[in-house]
Amino acid sequence: MGYIWLTHSSSYLYTTLFLLLCTCLVSSKLVVAKHTGITRRYNFEVKMQSVTRLCQTKSIVTINGQFPGPKIVTREGDRLEITVVNNVKYNVTIHWHGIRQLRSGWADGPAYVTQCPIQTGQKYVYRFRVTGQRGTLFWHAHISWLRATLYGPIIILPKHGVPYPFPQPYKEVPIVFGEWWKADTELVINQAMKTGSAPNLSDAFTVNGLPGPLYNCSTKDAFKLKVKPGKTYLLRLINAALNDELFFSVANHTLTVVEADAIYTKPFTTNTILITPGQTTNVLLTAKNHHPNASFLMAARPYATGPATFDNTTTAAILVYARNPSQKHEHTKLPQLKPKLPFFNDISFAAKFNSKLRSLANSNFPANVPKKIDRRFLFTVGLGLLPCPKHQTCQGPNNTMIAAAVNNVSYVQPKIALLQSHFFQTNGVFTTDFPKNPPFKFNYTGTPPKNLMLSRGTKTIVLPFNTSVELVLQDTSIIGAESHPLHLHGFNFFVVGQGVGNFDSKNDPAKFNLVDPIERNTVGVPSGGWVAIRFRADNPGAWFMHCHLEVHTSWGLKMAWIVQDGTEKNQKLPPPPSDLPKC
Numbered sequence: 001m002g003y004i005w006l007t008h009s010s011s012y013l014y015t016t017l018f019l020l021l022c023t024c025l026v027s028s029k030l031v032v033a034k035h036t037g038i039t040r041r042y043n044f045e046v047k048m049q050s051v052t053r054l055c056q057t058k059s060i061v062t063i064n065g066q067f068p069g070p071k072i073v074t075r076e077g078d079r080l081e082i083t084v085v086n087n088v089k090y091n092v093t094i095h096w097h098g099i100r101q102l103r104s105g106w107a108d109g110p111a112y113v114t115q116c117p118i119q120t121g122q123k124y125v126y127r128f129r130v131t132g133q134r135g136t137l138f139w140h141a142h143i144s145w146l147r148a149t150l151y152g153p154i155i156i157l158p159k160h161g162v163p164y165p166f167p168q169p170y171k172e173v174p175i176v177f178g179e180w181w182k183a184d185t186e187l188v189i190n191q192a193m194k195t196g197s198a199p200n201l202s203d204a205f206t207v208n209g210l211p212g213p214l215y216n217c218s219t220k221d222a223f224k225l226k227v228k229p230g231k232t233y234l235l236r237l238i239n240a241a242l243n244d245e246l247f248f249s250v251a252n253h254t255l256t257v258v259e260a261d262a263i264y265t266k267p268f269t270t271n272t273i274l275i276t277p278g279q280t281t282n283v284l285l286t287a288k289n290h291h292p293n294a295s296f297l298m299a300a301r302p303y304a305t306g307p308a309t310f311d312n313t314t315t316a317a318i319l320v321y322a323r324n325p326s327q328k329h330e331h332t333k334l335p336q337l338k339p340k341l342p343f344f345n346d347i348s349f350a351a352k353f354n355s356k357l358r359s360l361a362n363s364n365f366p367a368n369v370p371k372k373i374d375r376r377f378l379f380t381v382g383l384g385l386l387p388c389p390k391h392q393t394c395q396g397p398n399n400t401m402i403a404a405a406v407n408n409v410s411y412v413q414p415k416i417a418l419l420q421s422h423f424f425q426t427n428g429v430f431t432t433d434f435p436k437n438p439p440f441k442f443n444y445t446g447t448p449p450k451n452l453m454l455s456r457g458t459k460t461i462v463l464p465f466n467t468s469v470e471l472v473l474q475d476t477s478i479i480g481a482e483s484h485p486l487h488l489h490g491f492n493f494f495v496v497g498q499g500v501g502n503f504d505s506k507n508d509p510a511k512f513n514l515v516d517p518i519e520r521n522t523v524g525v526p527s528g529g530w531v532a533i534r535f536r537a538d539n540p541g542a543w544f545m546h547c548h549l550e551v552h553t554s555w556g557l558k559m560a561w562i563v564q565d566g567t568e569k570n571q572k573l574p575p576p577p578s579d580l581p582k583c
Ligand SMILES: *[C@@H]1O[C@H](CO)[C@@H](O)[C@H](O)[C@H]1NC(C)=O
Pocket: 183, 184, 187, 188, 191, 200
């Protein structure tokens, strides 16, 4: 049984010293720029829009007719007020992915967790403050599969006068990955849930909504990034794809990772990025000093480890060097160079890449890793089977449905939001007996048990305010091992350890990195392995935790934490806003 050891490395010493030097400059400005923040207002009208991709036109759900949706630009410390008006036939909710939502849980967005959906003709104003975060996040629909087309960037700039802890880029460019179906995605998931089989695969991946030149009938539908020689660009990478982790690489250029999930990282250079759905990564790209005689594809395709087939196509945007207009003709003839991406199931690349991600962890941006742990949990995550509903025929083995679970519990979505039920103490919506450990011990990553059936329930774990939690997420090989990007709402967590095989509670904790672990909101549970995370439950509310592969969420790979109020006034969740949608 191998493991990947995360430790503090002295090779980062130079970076740390350099950043400490900058610190004095920054802190003097921090005092001057004692800003209370402003309120920024956005209007989101959910409406249908006709869009053509891959030579086929379909009507998709959009915000304000835009695809991808509008960019939210804000600053650390600001308040946001986003009015969402639903003018489509579907129920809608919007989630502000990665925003901490400190004591504003009513604005988090997952349907039937923190709110009932915004029904046709209704509106809801999401009000929250951006506290202690800066970098790239994104917003997306959080109901059924509507996030297939309802997503857009959230850009959080540092407070006024506070520089980045890396050289100021010449330009900043969001690069949003998506996944495109020619078919109606609501029909795709509804059909799969009826038959108990895997949903139809997507037809393409997209960059900023465009599939790019490697697809038939898409040469013109390519995102072009025009760069000037010698300039440095900050690419704000967002994986908004529904079901696929992605590798991303730019031909003949290296990338320097500087931030992940709105947390600054120790910078490191790489040719390829791995980014799971739900993750964001900021990278610096420096253009060559001269005009090369080529343009360069910026390509992405899946990292796929599971048993199922997947969309193995490649999306690409094009990096072009700006030329003067007289040379325009010449430029169109330039060859397009392609990057070399890792093989689809390159587990060892994934492990190496993830072990390079470290928090900046300096005095300005400390890594407040919980050291004393109040509660420890071990959750298995993976696939399984459920009985076919009465009067239905299912396509799983022996008339079963394929499903997924955490600790063998496949989550059942309630009819009323968990947070409402918790706040008003209505019984019968959820129980508080979510298993703290796997109900049956087995060789999680070895030969699966004979019985592949799962149980069902709306189970939660209740945590007193400020509990420090250590959670080990353990993949299983039931139906097939697979990397699962687990996303936690309401918190960032520290990734203190990861490894292959089964977690060893005797020997693995000694190898945890408690010095500069990466802090984030979504982590890939290694295929056939485990990951250990730590967080402090300092945010009262009902917080969803689920696989960010939407198909697995549909199958039940989700659960929720209930975090109780603290004793102080500023440790309590305020009552719901008066316009909170009703069920
Ligand atoms: C899914 O694919 C099958 C086989 O190609 C096709 O018959 C079916 O119509 C597709 N479903 C949807 C919702 O597009």
